Amino acid sequence: MTTTCDMSQRQAALVALDIDGTLLVTGRLPTPAVIAAVRAASDAGHELILATGRSLSGALAAARVLGIGEGYLVASNGSVVAKMTRAGCEVTGMHTVDAKAVVQLVSAVRPDLSIAAEIVGVGYHVSKPFPPQELGGEQVEVTRLDDLWAEATPRLAIYGENASHLVPSIRAGGMTATRTRPDWVDVTPGGVSKATALETIRRELGIPKSRTVAIGDSENDISMLTWAERGVAMGHAPAMVRFSANSATKGIEDDGAALILNALARSAEDVTRGSQDPIASGP
Template identity: 80%
Template sequence: MTATEPGAQTVSRRLVALDIDGTLLVTGQNPTSAVLGAIRAARYAGHELVLATGRSLSGALYAARLLEIADGHIVASNGAVVARMDRGGYEVTGIHTVDAKAVVEFVTVVRPDLRIAAGIVGEGYHVSTFFPPEELGGVQVEVAQPDDLWTGSTPRLAIYGVNASHLVPSIRALGMTATRTRPDWVDVTPGGVSKATALESLRREVGIPKSRTVAIGDSENDISMLSWAERGVAMGNAPALVRFAANYATRSVEDDGAALILESLAQPDEDHADETRSGGANADTVGTR
């Protein structure tokens, strides 16, 4: 259970899964004071906040520091890595590895122009060619040959380049989970692993009923957790496919949409607010289904 401040009220405790980029913050920018305040309020109310991201663990830990979250759980690499933070330190509690060899061999044959990164848990990436620094969190080590990308186990591969997303069906045919993050970016994780599978395991571990789950996200790699949660909230900047997977929507990341949801969860009458959300109890949050 995430530690909360003395006096926290836990009667209405929820598990709240939070995407990072495009949800809690704009990539490359610091979180706003509204988001930081809402996170503090939700934690004080006793909720179990879980950062659930496509970022590597090192990138997620960096974001946790920006968000002033020092303890609790992280779901990184789209569910392939789970860790528990404790006052500045962390422990990896779960990891699933991808068959990097099959993916790398396929990509280097059909699209040798694409860049490939293999995540190294807690450190950074081995890369076929250096990525722009703003695209990957953590140290990049360029390998001498493609074989070196699979010499060590990895939970996640990132494939980057023009129209990289066209490879998604073929990579899925190899038995992997391939997620189109952008037209030029694909995340590859083990088959059957997602943010939702990791969150369900955590939910059972911390003993929170499924009916008390919330997820907030903006991208295609959030679809599984938005569908999994009892209350799936799409950001205002989310594409239509993501909004369809959610049953609520909020403002965009630029307008602190996630903060609005977290603030509502910190209110003592949150259950009533849930019942009337699509009816105007908060005009900034509306039902989408």
């Protein structure tokens, strides 16, 4: 299942990039090939936007190691939008989740699970410590559960054995619950996703919808893969993610995202026409 990618006349494309599982393996630095490809696509004039489930602080850390110093960031699965400039980083949009309802639900049925409430740009309030490197930023352990909802938060993370079993109950309460792993669930406001944030940015930048590309590997990437004119799934992505995309690239161990970014940097093909696909590369 392929389409082509419109890079005619070197017009800018909006390229949405997931981080973990797409540009890098969690806990590792991106490879030199990925860093070089990010630079090449940026130098070609494309608007690269990191779109991640990470907190803003975690997204900023990834931007630094990838060499991205300016532009928009989508963090917390779309709940936080920020703009990086040479002067610093400014939050331009934030949606908050009903933390009280979620915390009370989780604590009633699974008190063994750990809960984290994001503090934008800083870290998290946590009901109990999370494993090292599982959360980006400082962890502040609370003494009472109601401290988790005392401050407005864009995202909750729920961690522990079979935490994903709670997804239907959380969704029934009107929130967006995303299974990141069997032991991890991200909770964000209902109706908010990477796609909704990216659409706002696209309109702000004035880039046609026909010139949008997204690359991702997980369930929380499905919304942006279907939103983009060209959605590319990583080769190692689950079947449901690959099915939502127009095509697939190689897996992360083979620098699949770099293949796409390099092709975007040099391609002069049209995203909406033609039988050849200059950026498709099977897993």
